Amino acid sequence: MTQEKEDERLDLEAAYSVRTPAENAALYASWAKTYDESFAAASDYVFPQQVAQVFHEQGGHGPVLDAGAGTGLVAEAIAARKTCLIDAFDISSAMLSVARSKGVYRKLVQGDLTGKLPFANGSYGSVVSAGTFTHGHVGPEALGELMRVAASGALFVLTIKAELYETRGFGAKFGGLGAQIYDFQTQEVPIYGAGAQISHALDAGVIACFRKV
Structure with missing residues (x-):
């Protein structure tokens, strides 16, 4: 299969159809080298x-934890505005390999956001994520561990596919955090x-x- 044909197959529909961490890792192993383009x-x-x-x-x-860092697009955008220490965490070693080449991370760690994170309590001053909380990827169950590794006062900036915010329970999860967070x-x-x-051009x-209390 030519690279052009492979890229046609590795699209949003393929990403949204994955159901397990293994499927997720396999998809992005194939897509990593051409993902940015x-x-x-x-x-x-955007x-x-x-x-x-x-x-x-x-x-x-x-220090910032980039949860579901992929190829490092968020860290690149942050680094263009200010200098700070950023760590990448992602399920795909292939995506992290691309991210490493950009020189924007202090360290890069492979792992599954739906499991226990390999970081100590209160390790991070901020947690960011773009494109991870979406179809076929990570649900609100990951927020508990992200809260654990965040320091008191840590800033969270997370994206969620709009159509999943209520149906997957993100709204309820945030509501349930109650006094654990502020400035929501x-x-x-x-x-x-x-x-x-693309067919999803109008998606929100x-x-x-x-912030974490």
């Missing part, structure tokens, strides 16, 4: 820039920019921003 650039994917902008506006600081706010934003030429996302 065949998906992010081609679809005018989620990473939006996360970085909110992070900057809210005074986010390091959400905003609905486009996932793709004006240049998107939610950016959830809050």
